[in-house]
Amino acid sequence: MSAPLRYGLIGTGMMGLEHQRNLNAIEGVEVVAAADPEPASLAAAVATAEGRAIATFSDYRELLAADLCDAYVISSPNFTHRAVLDDVMASGKAIMVEKPMCTTVKDARHILERAQTYPNVFWVGLEYRYMPPVQHIINVAAGGELGEIAMVAIREHRHPFLVKVGDWNRFSENTGGTLTEKCCHFFDLMRLIAQSNPVRVMASGDQRFNHLDERYDGRTPDILDNAFVIVDFENGVRASLDLSMFAEGSVNNEELSIVGRTGKAEAFIPSGQVRVGQRKKWNRGVAEETITDDRVLVEGFHHGASFLEHLDFAEAIRNQTPALVTAEDGYWSVVMGAAAHLSIDEGRVVAIRELL
Ligand SMILES: NC(=O)c1ccc[n+]([C@@H]2O[C@H](COP(=O)([O-])OP(=O)(O)OC[C@H]3O[C@@H](n4cnc5c(N)ncnc54)[C@H](O)[C@@H]3O)[C@@H](O)[C@H]2O)c1
Structure with missing residues (x-):
């Protein structure tokens, strides 16, 4: 049995918590950390951890610096995605970023170009x-x-x-x-x-x-x-x-x-x-x-879609196979x-x- 995949959540509002509940229910993965500038959102992530240990950070850059994770799930507001992605992509870890990948075509093009040579799984959360x-x-x-x-x-x-x-x-x-x-x-x-x-x-x-x-x-x-x-x-x-x-x-x-x-x-x-x-x-x-x-x-x-998406995301990370919902789809x-x-x-x- 390989070690569990360790996930870090960036943004723990409505969608970040949905990801967390999904991951809590999936074998072989664990949410080990969360970052959110809003204390109430971080407290909600701690509550959703249901007693599991979870490191919390008010700034996602501190989470990245702590280097605790194999994968990051980005569920911060749309307008933050471009800057957050630029930093998270420097980690080389697996990434799932919520839709829309970015708010403008220019930013989406920039991320697409970076994603094309990204050395790990880069997945866009288009789960419908x-x-x-x-x-x-x-x-x-x-x-x-x-x-x-x-x-x-x-x-x-x-x-x-x-x-x-x-x-x-x-x-x-x-x-x-x-x-x-x-x-x-x-x-x-x-x-x-x-x-x-x-x-x-x-x-x-x-x-x-x-x-x-x-x-x-x-x-x-x-x-x-x-x-x-x-x-x-x-x-x-x-x-x-x-x-x-x-x-x-x-x-x-x-x-x-x-x-x-x-x-x-x-x-x-x-x-x-x-x-x-x-x-x-x-x-x-x-x-x-x-x-x-x-x-x-x-x-x-x-309706279970983001749960099923996480099963495939985890498989892609374990096997280092290409994302099934890609930066090109996001773009x-x-x-x-x-x-x-x-x-x-x-x-x-x-x-x-x-x-x-
Ligand atoms: N795939 C879907 O079907 C689906 C559904 C809902 C939302 N979303 C997407 O998920 C993302 C979050 O939406 P939401 O509904 O959870 O919003 P939300 O407002 O409920 O939560 C956003 C959280 O991000 C935090 N945040 C703000 N700036 C941050 C930063 N720089 N770093 C870390 N956290 C930060 C906020 O404090 C808040 O807790 C958006 O991109 C949204 O479009 C996707």
Whole structure:
């Protein structure tokens, strides 16, 4: 039995604690340290350690200097990722950085370039592809059951952004904007399903209802709460995103459909339902089932996806095999979010090459 992999958490707010609960439940790994400038967040990490020893630091650079870890999980606010990554990458240790990899295309490009020669696993936390029903229909599409893939449609109808430590998520300058911060997940799924890179983006959206009555140092939040985005891919696949963040009155928060030449697959989150049908059988041949994964020991806020992602991350570290969610995935999802924002800001179709 090899020694447990030792993890350090950088940022122990909502997502950092989800990572910690996942890691607590996984054999052969342990969270040995945490860094967060907010005392309440550090105290929450100590509580979540449930009696296990955990070294705490108010500055992540002290955590790096202590050199206690084999891997770092970065869950600090989006706007900190670029600087934190620059320091953590000097360690040469395995890294999982939360989405979005960075808030701007320039910073994402910088990190991508560094990651390409990084001597250890560099993983971006785009875990929606690990949601069991989503993974199921991705596999159905990749296995050829739907024929040549032509269209991907994603709808996210959910609650508004939650309250964060220091309210950092109320301003686009901190998050990269809603379509980068939140929707990088969906752009990543589109690219993964299309098996192609985007060429152009058209989007329409605004801040219709949410957070308009809030004030932070006299400023009103500027984050979009609804949008439609259309993406064309190099190989002719087209994809759409329908986002509403004032749609609590929904059974499912995410609905995905993939349509190919011969069939269609759909997944619904959180119900876990999937449907797969073939054109030649019309609606009589649509098979419906609920997909779960018995390996999930911690559901977290993401229906077990971040738990499953950690199983693969740990395997990649142990075997020193490439990340399965890469800096390139992180980069493209930021590019697509930025293109969608530019399209909204300027009311026009944006060619992806304008941003590269
Ligand atoms: N993958 C997902 O589905 C998912 C879901 C939620 C959040 N996230 C991402 O996780 C990250 C954290 O989000 P959250 O919801 O946990 O926010 P949060 O506000 O709940 O927690 C962020 C924590 O980071 C700490 N922090 C701030 N600056 C820091 C620094 N320089 N070093 C270390 N810690 C620092 C804050 O004090 C806070 O405790 C963001 O990048 C967010 O986009 C991802």
